[in-house]
């Protein structure tokens with residue numbers, strides 16, 4: 001009998017096509033004036049930002065707009081949002097956009113709630129995040145980060161390039177609305193990058209020392225959904241069954257990484273897009289996943305090897321016996337998938353210079369130590385450097 005802890009997110013979820021219009025009604029019990037946070041234009045261009053605003057205003061909630069959250073959001077952008085929220089007296093924060101907009105909104109909710117424009121000390125845990133944090137509403141426009149159901153926000157210090165994942169039970173979105181009409185507008189590249197992030201989450205959660213029977217079930221189901229739907233959604237964005245499969249997998253993955261955490265791939269991958277903010281989170285993970293898999297399979301114990309065989313099977317491979325050779329089929333399956341969705345490339349091709357490896361290894365040991373500690377094989381600094389080199 002295994003013993004484990006498990007907890008559910010403090011999030012109410014509404015999932016389905018055409019659900020955006022419900023945002024206002026669902027937000028109403030949580031506040032009376034909203035800061036509405038979004039990215040660099042995709043939601044405005046497609047009319048969803050206006051519809052989110054109308055839904056909130058229709059429910060009697062005046063809106064202050066905050067646009068311009070960048071991919072891999074910075075503490076500087078979060079500060080601007082906090083000031084806008086404080087100046088206009090907002091008591092709730094709503095986000096419509098990708099993981100970056102939702103994460104920025106969570107961090108703004110901390111800052112506004114505590115009356116403090118500087119969020120970095122909270123991320124570093126030098127200042128305590130309390131229940132003063134404002135309620136957050138999340139409407140994801142991507143299917144990958146799971147941020148709409150997680151207790152994480154991932155924020156970059158723009159001065160140093162340090163990127164840190166922060167967790168607190170006070171930043172779970174209170175309400176999340178997953179509208180399939182919104183995620184179905186993702187262009188192929190964003191579909192691929194974010195879909196790979198969801199796959200990384202469930203593979204990592206399944207291998208994490210924090211894995212539990214509760215998360216294992218969702219992880220394996222999500223891997224199958226991703227195998228069945230990611231290439232389809234990439235090739236034909238209007239395939240709504242595939243979009244639904246990916247949105248479900250994304251949500252399952254979020255439910256897994258909160259209690260079980262991620263492993264070395266995220267521990268050292270977040271660092272890459274901190275130092276290289278123009279590099280999409282999902283692409284950074286795609287570069288690092290095969291080298292980390294090989295490292296873990298070569299050095300892992302029997303249980304780790306067996307778990308990689310489970311992953312290979314969930315991704316469609318035959319693995320009669322749980323041995324290292326069969327476990328390696330999981331790597332082949334991942335590489336084939338990457339090929340099919342245009343993510344099979346090295347870090348160098350993505351603009352990462354060999355010279356930054358030492359610095360990235362140091363940042364990872366500082367800011368990714370939680371995830372690194374959950375890796376089935378404990379990597380030394382030299383191992384991290386070797387994995388980065390292999391990923392070049």
Ligand code: NDP
Pocket residue numbers: 038039040041042043069070071072073097098099100101103141142143144145146147150151152153154182183184185186187190193194197270281282
């Ligand atoms: P982003 O939110 O960074 O968005 C990436 C790009 O996609 C942006 O240029 C955005 O444009 C565009 N975009 C998003 N949705 C659409 C759409 N429907 N149609 C057209 N364009 C669209 O991507 P992710 O969702 O991958 O978020 C990544 C961030 O989330 C990273 O910082 C990562 O570290 C973090 N993360 C957070 C987790 C958590 O639990 N909190 C877990 C894992 C990752 P525009 O700006 O114009 O909207």
Ligand code: MN
Pocket residue numbers: 145197201266281
């Ligand atoms: Mn991720």
